[in-house]
Amino acid sequence: MRQWFYRNDQEWNAIAQQLKLTPCPHCRVVGTLNRHGSSYGYDESNHRPTVRARRVFCSNRNARPGCGHTFSVWLADKIRRLSLTTAALGAFLQSAVASGIRAALRAADGPLSERTWWRVWKRFQRGQSTIRTALSSRCPPPELPAEHRPAAHALAHLQAAFPDADPIAAFQHRLRTFFV
Secondary structure, three states, rough: OOOOOEEOOHHHHHHHHHHHOOEOOOOOOOOOOOEEEEEEEEOOOOOEEEEEEEEEEEOOOHHHHOOOOEEEEOOOOOOOOOOOEEHHHHHHHHHHHHOHHHHHHHHHHOOOOOOHHHHHHHHHOOOOHHHHHHHOOOOOOOOOOOOOOOOHHHHHHHHOOOOOHHHHHHHHHHHHHOOO
């Protein structure tokens, strides 16, 4: 199932208005999708819960033909299973590529522990082939000297494909898949 992403409240409202005309991603039945609340979580910039995704329910109540499954429509600037925004993740990855992972770990501030940043780095390393494959559908990889590490190539390719201010959020929104 492809994920759904939105960038702001206007995009969410446009998605919500079209729910009854949209087939369920699980059962493909049209006319059964309903709003089902929000998913809240934390990120590095706010110590209060913030909206991370909106929930959608495929109604099977009262003999409706839906499947009863729910799914999330994610904010494009949120990272799944991490209390990070895409901007913080991008800054950390750029720092790790530029000055090395150990220096990036020392420079990382905020509520996350060094161990968490290591896990984020490992997730990025494991996902590089998937990320680069998805980016190849957008544009060819830029030419970099061979001595650069693979992570530098992945981030340069990301920046070339999405020259936006927040390329990770643009990646998630346009390609409809999670970055890590």
